Amino acid sequence: MATTILVGAQWGDEGKGKIIDVLTEQADVVVRYQGGNNAGHTVEVGAEKYVLHLIPSGILYPGKLNVIGNGVVVDPLALLEEIDHLKSRGIAVDGNLLVSNRAHMVLPYHKVLDAIREQSNKIGTTKRGIGPAYSDKVGRTGFRMVDLLSPEKFSAKLRLKVRETNEIARAFDQKPLSFAKINADYLAAGKKLRRYIVDTIKLLNRLERDGRQLLLEGAQGTLLDIDFGTYPFVTSSNTTSGGACTGAGIPPHRIGRVVGVMKAYTTRVGEGPFPTELLDDQGAQIRETGKEFGATTGRPRRCGWFDAIATRYSVTLNGIDELAVTKMDVLDELPKIKVCVAYKLDGKLIDTVPADVDDLSRCKPVYQEFDGWQTSTKLIREFEDLPKRARLYLNKIAQLSGAKIGIVSVGPRREETIFL
Numbered sequence: 001m002a003t004t005i006l007v008g009a010q011w012g013d014e015g016k017g018k019i020i021d022v023l024t025e026q027a028d029v030v031v032r033y034q035g036g037n038n039a040g041h042t043v044e045v046g047a048e049k050y051v052l053h054l055i056p057s058g059i060l061y062p063g064k065l066n067v068i069g070n071g072v073v074v075d076p077l078a079l080l081e082e083i084d085h086l087k088s089r090g091i092a093v094d095g096n097l098l099v100s101n102r103a104h105m106v107l108p109y110h111k112v113l114d115a116i117r118e119q120s121n122k123i124g125t126t127k128r129g130i131g132p133a134y135s136d137k138v139g140r141t142g143f144r145m146v147d148l149l150s151p152e153k154f155s156a157k158l159r160l161k162v163r164e165t166n167e168i169a170r171a172f173d174q175k176p177l178s179f180a181k182i183n184a185d186y187l188a189a190g191k192k193l194r195r196y197i198v199d200t201i202k203l204l205n206r207l208e209r210d211g212r213q214l215l216l217e218g219a220q221g222t223l224l225d226i227d228f229g230t231y232p233f234v235t236s237s238n239t240t241s242g243g244a245c246t247g248a249g250i251p252p253h254r255i256g257r258v259v260g261v262m263k264a265y266t267t268r269v270g271e272g273p274f275p276t277e278l279l280d281d282q283g284a285q286i287r288e289t290g291k292e293f294g295a296t297t298g299r300p301r302r303c304g305w306f307d308a309i310a311t312r313y314s315v316t317l318n319g320i321d322e323l324a325v326t327k328m329d330v331l332d333e334l335p336k337i338k339v340c341v342a343y344k345l346d347g348k349l350i351d352t353v354p355a356d357v358d359d360l361s362r363c364k365p366v367y368q369e370f371d372g373w374q375t376s377t378k379l380i381r382e383f384e385d386l387p388k389r390a391r392l393y394l395n396k397i398a399q400l401s402g403a404k405i406g407i408v409s410v411g412p413r414r415e416e417t418i419f420l
């Protein structure tokens with residue numbers, strides 16, 4: 001297995017944490033390449049449940065190296081909290097975790113700006129400061145992890161940034177931030193994190209050339225990508241496979257496989273168009289059965305039918321070789337299941353995601369209806385043992401999406417997985 005990229009093929013929350021966990025068995029190194037602690041990857045191991053926000057899900061496998069790549073935005077205090085939490089639960093972190101010295105940092109003023117921007121331009125963000133941190137990166141005024149290692153330089157630049165933010169905060173009647181507190185907190189965090197901060201580019205490329213298996217772990221989903229998603233209702237990074245190369249520092253020709261994770265239905269958190277959204281009892285039923293509440297913010301997720309137009313777009317864009325279909329068991333009880341096979345926009349049929357979100361908001365889904373299998377799939381471990389109607393459904397969504405299925409997940413645990 002050459003280097004594998006794993007991406008979310010929908011609007012995030014596809015169950016990437018579980019699939020990464022399953023694939024980690026064959027990997028030596030797991031790398032996060034974008035996003036920050038807006039992500040929440042849930043993994044269940046035995047009776048234990050873990051929610052990871054910044055640290056790659058591979059940390060739960062003893063002896064695997066986990067890398068937070070240069071494309072991630074890291075809140076050092078949140079990272080320390082996650083490290084301490086994992087250690088308190090007996091997970092070995094030291095020696096298994098490294099952070100790129102080029103990764104940008106999320107600072108408290110990014111969260112203040114995130115909240116202020118939400119007042120006038122509501123995206124429904126996680127309020128973790130992700131957008132403002134990436135804005136600073138692109139605007140060339142950001143802080144990187146390497147800056148924590150030069151306290152004097154860090155403090156001088158921080159003083160200016162806090163002053164600048166406080167002027168904005170004042171204009172919006174927000175409490176000013178204390179330079180002294182942020183400076184002390186972050187320099188203290190820098191001392192604790194120093195042992196993890198390295199040049200991951202050199203290291204990852206050396207490991208890759210030595211034949212080690214790299215697994216690049218995407219966060220959020222394709223339809224939340226800053227370039228290809230439902231802009232402006234997106235996150236601020238490239239969640240797609242191209243982003244894995246820039247966010248980990250691995251050349252594109254070294255990528256061997258792209259795995260796309262998608263739910264057997266669709267969910268979305270936050271604002272923005274969602275053509276197959278179910279605002280009725282059916283949507284509420286899927287939310288309850290699928291426990292569709294945000295792993296980071298606890299917000300109820302919007303639920304809807306599978307959207308083959310959105311997933312075909314993802315397959316094309318990411319070059320997905322193999323699909324992992326998750327939460328198949330959530331549909332077990334339903335008598336009828338629908339799949340969106342086209343959109344109708346102003347009376348015309350279209351088969352692609354329009355660039356303009358206002359157009360996407362006006363798109364009406366055209367559905368194909370399937371009979372449900374109405375029996376539990378949770379204990380099934382072989383594709384052939386799935387009910388005929390479930391196989392028919394899976395084959396249809398794979399065909400419509402344009403890629404073959406490699407994995408079907410029928411529950412949150414490692415063993416509740418079917419490999420094809």
Ligand code: IMP
Binds near residue numbers: 039125234235
């Ligand atoms: P931000 O990433 O916090 O700036 O939020 C931007 C949009 O992406 C909002 O609609 C969020 O709900 C969504 N989002 C961010 N992270 C996740 C995630 O991990 N899963 C699902 N949606 C997310």
